Amino acid sequence: MVVGAGLAGVRSVEALRAHGFAGRITLIGEERHRPYDRPPLSKAVLLGETDSTVVDSDLDALDVRLCLGAAAKGLREGVLETTEGELEYDGLVIATGATPVRLRGEGRQHVLRTIDDALALRERLVPGARVAVIGAGWIGAEVATAAARAGCAVTVVEAGETPLAAALGAVGGHTIPWYAQAGVELRLGAKVGTIDADGLTLMSGARVKADVVVTGVGVRPAVEWLKGSAVEVDNGVVVDEHLRTRLPGVVAVGDCASWWSRRFGTRLRVEHWDTALQAPDTAAAALLGEDAVYDPVPYFWSEQFGHMVQFAGHHPAAERVLLRGDPRGEGKWAACWLTAGDRLAAILTVDRPRDVVQGRRIVEAGHRLDPARLTDPAVPLRDC
Numbered sequence: 001m002v003v004g005a006g007l008a009g010v011r012s013v014e015a016l017r018a019h020g021f022a023g024r025i026t027l028i029g030e031e032r033h034r035p036y037d038r039p040p041l042s043k044a045v046l047l048g049e050t051d052s053t054v055v056d057s058d059l060d061a062l063d064v065r066l067c068l069g070a071a072a073k074g075l076r077e078g079v080l081e082t083t084e085g086e087l088e089y090d091g092l093v094i095a096t097g098a099t100p101v102r103l104r105g106e107g108r109q110h111v112l113r114t115i116d117d118a119l120a121l122r123e124r125l126v127p128g129a130r131v132a133v134i135g136a137g138w139i140g141a142e143v144a145t146a147a148a149r150a151g152c153a154v155t156v157v158e159a160g161e162t163p164l165a166a167a168l169g170a171v172g173g174h175t176i177p178w179y180a181q182a183g184v185e186l187r188l189g190a191k192v193g194t195i196d197a198d199g200l201t202l203m204s205g206a207r208v209k210a211d212v213v214v215t216g217v218g219v220r221p222a223v224e225w226l227k228g229s230a231v232e233v234d235n236g237v238v239v240d241e242h243l244r245t246r247l248p249g250v251v252a253v254g255d256c257a258s259w260w261s262r263r264f265g266t267r268l269r270v271e272h273w274d275t276a277l278q279a280p281d282t283a284a285a286a287l288l289g290e291d292a293v294y295d296p297v298p299y300f301w302s303e304q305f306g307h308m309v310q311f312a313g314h315h316p317a318a319e320r321v322l323l324r325g326d327p328r329g330e331g332k333w334a335a336c337w338l339t340a341g342d343r344l345a346a347i348l349t350v351d352r353p354r355d356v357v358q359g360r361r362i363v364e365a366g367h368r369l370d371p372a373r374l375t376d377p378a379v380p381l382r383d384c
């Protein structure tokens with residue numbers, strides 16, 4: 001049984017079949033839509049280029065019973081409690097993803113997690129509309145990009161000192177000029193107090209007038225329903241390097257799973273597409289009694305203000321950051337996080353896709369780099 005019909009859920013069904021499981025599979029999802037991809041919601045869907053992002057998977061051929069519009073409510077050993085009644089299972093994949101954080105206030109606030117959210121927001125991104133985006137993180141930057149392109153007057157309000165501060169630290173500061181170049185006003189160090197009928201009130205008392213407010217301040221793992229169960233929850237479902245929970249026959253994948261990374265010697269919960277795509281293979285193997293380990297170098301991308309931004313690795317393991325190329329120059333640059341022994345812990349690339357591919361392999365291999373060559377963008381990363 002698979003609970004959560006997002007990408008990680010549907011990939012779990014595929015992986016179970018690929019590993020030879022021929023028994024019955026039920027896929028349970030709270031949303032009424034067939035499984036769909038979320039990255040295009042803040043890109044092609046908001047830009048009006050598409051209305052559907054359904055995952056390309058032949059569910060009929062996979063012989064899966066699809067149970068949509070049904071939510072899991074609780075879990076006992078061998079029994080999943082759902083809004084449609086109790087279901088017995090031999091093996092269970094938890095793939096319930098994450099839900100967006102909302103802020104205080106009486107005013108209408110949009111969030112962006114579902115296709116319904118995206119279509120509702122797109123309708124309001126009309127020329128001249130005043131749009132306030134709360135949070136200059138990945139989603140906030142992409143929403144601001146789409147809103148500016150739609151001809152809206154966009155203000156991004158960010159509590160931190162730079163955009164992407166939580167994800168990238170000071171490196172996020174190199175994206176500040178992109179906002180002005182796109183005609184977007186960026187207000188840093190501005191904390192939102194409440195969302196009102198006509199905009200925002202900041203903690204400072206200042207007001208930001210807006211017709212549309214979008215809250216993009218992060219998500220929480222959707223694991224409330226596991227309260228009181230034997231599954232350990234601590235910033236997501238706690239799983240080992242095989243993606244197994246401590247309840248026998250129960251694994252977890254995707255945005256809701258916090259797994260033990262052997263490579264980085266820490267727990268990781270990664271809210272990105274590549275993890276939802278890849279982890280189910282290990283989880284299915286674990287469920288079927290195989291000895292697989294999930295230990296990737298995390299990867300993700302974001303498309304914002306005309307730039308392709310990509311990241312691979314885990315930078316808290318690093319001691320310093322070196323730049324490859326000048327962020328103020330023609331725009332193509334990379335930031336490389338190095339450990340004390342000059343090993344690459346993580347890389348962020350802006351319009352340098354080859355660097356991220358090579359960088360991810362270097363993080364995986366764990367070999368030393370020559371910092372002097374690394375800072376020369378003309379030297380291929382693999383030769384550094």
Ligand code: FAD
Pocket residue numbers: 003004005006007008009028029030031037038039040041042070071072073095096097098112113114139222225253254255256270271272273274276299300301302303
């Ligand atoms: P989800 O996609 O959240 O799916 C979980 C499903 O479980 C949901 O349908 C939910 O309704 C359902 N569910 C929840 N609780 C229950 C319950 N109790 N019972 C039954 N069902 C339940 N990543 C990138 O790497 N690059 C990007 O550019 C990028 N862009 C993104 C843009 C947007 C707008 C969003 C929202 C995400 C983006 N991501 C991106 C992140 C990526 O989409 C997620 O990491 C991925 O969708 C996680 O998949 P998942 O299956 O774990 O969770």
